[in-house]
Amino acid sequence: MASAPSREIAYHPSTVTRSAKLLITGPFGVGKTTLVGSVAPLLLRMDESITEASVGVDDLRGTPEKTTTTVAMDFGRLHLNESLVLYLFGTPGQVRFRPLWEGLADGALGALVLVDTRDLDRCHDLLDLLEEQGLPYAVAVNRFDGAREYPADEVRQALDLADDTPLTTCDARDRASCVQALITLVEYLMTRLPPSAG
Amino acid sequence: MVRPYVRTGGRSRPSRDVRLETLVIAAHNPLLQGLSPEARRVLDVCKGGVLAVAEIAAGLDLPPSVVRIVVSGLIDSGHLTAPERRSRADAPSADLLKEVLHGLRSIA
Numbered sequence: 001m002a003s004a005p006s007r008e009i010a011y012h013p014s015t016v017t018r019s020a021k022l023l024i025t026g027p028f029g030v031g032k033t034t035l036v037g038s039v040a041p042l043l044l045r046m047d048e049s050i051t052e053a054s055v056g057v058d059d060l061r062g063t064p065e066k067t068t069t070t071v072a073m074d075f076g077r078l079h080l081n082e083s084l085v086l087y088l089f090g091t092p093g094q095v096r097f098r099p100l101w102e103g104l105a106d107g108a109l110g111a112l113v114l115v116d117t118r119d120l121d122r123c124h125d126l127l128d129l130l131e132e133q134g135l136p137y138a139v140a141v142n143r144f145d146g147a148r149e150y151p152a153d154e155v156r157q158a159l160d161l162a163d164d165t166p167l168t169t170c171d172a173r174d175r176a177s178c179v180q181a182l183i184t185l186v187e188y189l190m191t192r193l194p195p196s197a198g
Numbered sequence: 199m200v201r202p203y204v205r206t207g208g209r210s211r212p213s214r215d216v217r218l219e220t221l222v223i224a225a226h227n228p229l230l231q232g233l234s235p236e237a238r239r240v241l242d243v244c245k246g247g248v249l250a251v252a253e254i255a256a257g258l259d260l261p262p263s264v265v266r267i268v269v270s271g272l273i274d275s276g277h278l279t280a281p282e283r284r285s286r287a288d289a290p291s292a293d294l295l296k297e298v299l300h301g302l303r304s305i306a
Contacts, residue, residue: 009257011247012221017281019219019250020290020298046255046262073262075218075252080301087219087252103263107217109290109298179306186299193292 005033005045005074015082022182023104023135025091026114027122031142031172032090033074035114038175039182040076040088047072050099071097088182093126101133110189111137112181114172117150120158127159136192138166138185164191212270218252218262221281222269228277236260240268241277248281 024032037043047070074090091104091111111130115123130137141155150158152167161167166188170177224244233241239258243249251269255262272278 007256007259009243009246009249010253011249014248016221016248019221020294021217021219044253044256046252047259048261048263078305080298084297084301086298086301087250089218089252103218103266107219109295176306179302183299183302183306186295186302189290190292190295190299193295
């Protein structure tokens with residue numbers, strides 16, 4: 001990891017007036033924060049408290065037990081030109097953190113889903129959640145040391161991806177490959193615009 | 199632990215479209231009277247320049263859900279202004295996507 005997330009107050013240059021947002025999501029430990037830290041010059045952390053149902057949610061006898069959990073959310077930003085800043089929000093992919101998505105998905109241009117080929121099964125709930133949120137996404141395989149290379153069509157099949165969903169690879173520690181994965185995502189988002197808007 | 203609705207004066211949702219990436223800056227000479235401690239902290243930090251809701255949450259160690267509500271209240275009361283006046287659209291505009299793409303390509 002490039003650097004630890006910070007909690008400093010970092011003002012934008014006064015010329016910055018607009019912002020855009022992409023989500024970086026994926027299973028726990030897949031390298032989301034590493035990717036954000038590789039791309040963005042500044043990595044920040046905030047903590048959200050969420051109320052989640054404890055084990056036994058389907059207990060029919062009464063209201064389920066609720067617990068409050070603090071979830072750390074890492075994000076980074078990069079200035080794309082003098083007036084526009086792009087935010088990259090590392091977004092926990094676990095479905096139990098669904099309450100977090102309310103504030104994250106709204107207004108997001110799209111999501112990059114980072115996956116580990118050793119553990120593709122954990123991604124299905126997350127992809128369902130993205131579909132449910134109506135958030136377009138591209139999938140990037142994080143090339144972990146020692147992980148076997150899977151042919152793209154095997155990964156596609158395992159994740160049950162739509163034909164037009166982009167599938168790419170990157171190394172979360174390598175800035176150039178991460179930027180390229182983001183470019184792949186944004187190029188895909190442009191293909192989804194209504195024809196009249198192009 | 200302080201319940202979020204105590205920090206936000208009873209509100210549980212932002213009164214306007216305030217997102218994590220929404221940019222704000224303090225208005226000139228804002229009055230501090232009647233503001234909650236959290237609202238004062240948010241306003242104070244916004245006097246220094248342009249920040250997004252997420253950066254305020256990170257810098258002040260407040261939950262972003264709370265900051266969204268406090269910021270929307272401070273915009274309503276004129277204490278904060280948004281440098282951004284983006285129209286709400288269901289789909290992102292082609293222009294914005296083009297600009298993002300161009301920006302990413304320039305750093306690739």
